[in-house]
Amino acid sequence: MTDFALPRHVSARRPPPSWHRHLHGSELGWAIAFVVPYLAVFVALVLYPMAYGLWMGANPALYAELAEDPNYWKALLNTLVFVGVAVNVKMLAALLLSGFFMRKRRWIKALLVIYILPWVLPAVPSYLSFHWMFVSEQGLIDTLLLNLFGIDGPMWFASHWLALVCNMISYVWKWMPLWTLIFLAGRMAIPEELYDAARVDGAGPLDLFRRITVPLLANLYLISTLISTIWTVSDFTVTHFVSDGGPAQSTDVLATQGMIYALELAKPHLSVAAGLSIVPVMIAVVALLMRKLRTAEVQL
Amino acid sequence: MSVLALPGRSGRRARRPNYRLRKVLIEAGSILLGIVVAVWSLIPVYNMLFIAFNPDGYDEFSGLLWPEHATLDAFIGLWNGGVDDVEFFWQQLGYSTYIGLAVMVLTVLVGSLASFAVSRLRLTREWMLNDIALLTYVIPSSTLVIPFYRIMHQYGLMENPWSVITAEVAFATPYAILVLQQAGKLIPIELDEAARIDGASVWQVYVKIYVPLMAPALAAIGTYALLFAWNDYLYQYLFLAAGEHTTVAVGLEQIFDDDDSPYNYMMAMSVVYSIPPVVIFYALRRYMASGLTRGGVKG
Numbered sequence: 367m368t369d370f371a372l373p374r375h376v377s378a379r380r381p382p383p384s385w386h387r388h389l390h391g392s393e394l395g396w397a398i399a400f401v402v403p404y405l406a407v408f409v410a411l412v413l414y415p416m417a418y419g420l421w422m423g424a425n426p427a428l429y430a431e432l433a434e435d436p437n438y439w440k441a442l443l444n445t446l447v448f449v450g451v452a453v454n455v456k457m458l459a460a461l462l463l464s465g466f467f468m469r470k471r472r473w474i475k476a477l478l479v480i481y482i483l484p485w486v487l488p489a490v491p492s493y494l495s496f497h498w499m500f501v502s503e504q505g506l507i508d509t510l511l512l513n514l515f516g517i518d519g520p521m522w523f524a525s526h527w528l529a530l531v532c533n534m535i536s537y538v539w540k541w542m543p544l545w546t547l548i549f550l551a552g553r554m555a556i557p558e559e560l561y562d563a564a565r566v567d568g569a570g571p572l573d574l575f576r577r578i579t580v581p582l583l584a585n586l587y588l589i590s591t592l593i594s595t596i597w598t599v600s601d602f603t604v605t606h607f608v609s610d611g612g613p614a615q616s617t618d619v620l621a622t623q624g625m626i627y628a629l630e631l632a633k634p635h636l637s638v639a640a641g642l643s644i645v646p647v648m649i650a651v652v653a654l655l656m657r658k659l660r661t662a663e664v665q666l
Numbered sequence: 667m668s669v670l671a672l673p674g675r676s677g678r679r680a681r682r683p684n685y686r687l688r689k690v691l692i693e694a695g696s697i698l699l700g701i702v703v704a705v706w707s708l709i710p711v712y713n714m715l716f717i718a719f720n721p722d723g724y725d726e727f728s729g730l731l732w733p734e735h736a737t738l739d740a741f742i743g744l745w746n747g748g749v750d751d752v753e754f755f756w757q758q759l760g761y762s763t764y765i766g767l768a769v770m771v772l773t774v775l776v777g778s779l780a781s782f783a784v785s786r787l788r789l790t791r792e793w794m795l796n797d798i799a800l801l802t803y804v805i806p807s808s809t810l811v812i813p814f815y816r817i818m819h820q821y822g823l824m825e826n827p828w829s830v831i832t833a834e835v836a837f838a839t840p841y842a843i844l845v846l847q848q849a850g851k852l853i854p855i856e857l858d859e860a861a862r863i864d865g866a867s868v869w870q871v872y873v874k875i876y877v878p879l880m881a882p883a884l885a886a887i888g889t890y891a892l893l894f895a896w897n898d899y900l901y902q903y904l905f906l907a908a909g910e911h912t913t914v915a916v917g918l919e920q921i922f923d924d925d926d927s928p929y930n931y932m933m934a935m936s937v938v939y940s941i942p943p944v945v946i947f948y949a950l951r952r953y954m955a956s957g958l959t960r961g962g963v964k965g
Contacts, residue, residue: 396868400783403776411836412802418813419805477700481707486947489897490915491936495710506713600806602900621808634812641809652800660793
């Protein structure tokens with residue numbers, strides 16, 4: 367495993383502090399006082415809701431009900447497709463684009479300012495805008511297709527797969543800049559000398575990417591993908607505002623399907639059970655993240 | 667490259683035109699990519715403005731690419747109020763701002779204090795705090811909202827902005843802690859020790875050494891927390907009352923749901939709602955950029 371750190375700071379690192387390190391008197395008091403706010407937040411606003419949620423979803427009959435509900439399976443499948451495709455496309459594109467933004471040109475620096483904009487814009491307005499761009503044959507996208515290329519664009523929200531693609535496009539648009547910035551910072555931390563040395567040895571751009579960038583960014587890439595996976599599983603907003611689950615609720619993901627159970631069918635326990643059904647996957651992701659963050663040094 | 671295989675020629679001379687061609691191609695390619703990136707980033711923004719500047723909000727359905735009679739009507743109407751569904755816009759913007767700033771300040775404060783205690787005062791090993799933070803992610807937040815809803819009733823915070831603030835702080839702090847823990851490794855602990863020997867209290871070390879040196883990471887985390895609150899819809903929708911006492915995100919949904927509502931107003935609201943985070947982000951970007959490229963201080 368490559369431990370990735372800024373080399374010039376390595377010398378400043380000490381061996382990991384020991385558990386028993388002497389914190390005494392007022393110092394210990396301060397340390398505890400500093401941690402208490404977060405622990406209070408964690409207990410009152412994370413542990414308690416979690417325990418409550420597990421209790422709400424404890425009845426096995428709920429899972430039997432879910433298993434018999436085709437809407438549940440459809441939402442689960444959509445969630446897996448959405449996360450599997452959109453997260454990976456976004457991460458890969460962000461990794462490649464971060465290389466583009468490494469180029470030292472004035473106009474590329476200016477372009478970066480524009481490129482970050484989607485991340486800074488709030489989600490609801492952006493997704494509403496996407497909704498109106500796709501929603502009808504007179505939306506901006508189909509109008510552009512007609513005027514520029516003479517193509518009669520599709521009815522985006524009439525097909526399950528096209529609607530899902532619309533959701534994914536909107537999602538990638540919104541979140542790709544954040545990860546591009548993170549990969550850009552990761553690339554900047556790679557010492558230029560590594561590339562120079564490899565170039566002297568006759569390495570081409572592809573070699574540089576494969577032999578230097580990829581191995582050195584691997585941990586950052588994996589950790590980012592895992593975090594992004596977690597966030598995306600609980601993304602309610604994009605599906606709700608872009609396709610609104612349409613056509614005929616065929617693009618609902620677990621997050622939106624859960625709200626249908628809770629609000630439209632007034633079955634909050636079923637809603638919690640639907641969400642808990644994906645927790646085994648989440649535990650695997652979180653466990654991997656814990657391990658990675660313990661061993662790798664990355665700048666998030 | 668095949669030229670290299672040709673015997674009897676100076677490799678340098680043979681490679682030169684090829685090299686130049688490659689340079690031109692790379693330049694052309696990067697300009698093309700730049701155009702694609704710019705169009706990709708700006709189209710939804712353009713669409714937002716396009717609808718907002720429509721006279722009646724229905725031009726987007728008439729196959730036009732730009733408004734034929736661009737007007738500021740929607741913005742003026744928003745300013746004056748009195749239009750159905752948007753009459754509470756300014757109160758809602760106040761709510762959004764209040765929630766956003768509170769989440770920003772509390773996340774930075776709670777996250778940095780905990781991270782300071784663990785990684786600088788070495789209260790426990792660093793991975794313990796990371797792991798506790800990551801536990802938050804085990805159940806999707808879109809699921810936790812249901813038990814949260816009941817708990818907020820118990821806490822008596824329903825329809826109170828603090829229900830949203832506390833929940834959002836709980837979900838924004840884990841990532842803040844992860845980032846701060848990693849960024850803190852770049853600041854030599856000797857600085858703290860030297861200050862302590864000189865008689866500084868723990869609080870002074872936090873305020874005078876940790877906070878200034880961590881400013882880039884703290885600015886990044888603050889932006890992240892603000893955007894987190896600004897992006898949220900689900901918690902605000904479920905925890906807050908309708909109408910006057912809710913946020914813009916929920917107000918937008920109310921217009922979205924109402925088929926009779928003028929969409930130019932909805933988009934004008936969207937544009938105004940987008941301005942605060944954009945301004946704050948570009949104001950704080952200077953700090954973050956210096957943090958990203960400098961990576962803390964030199965040891």
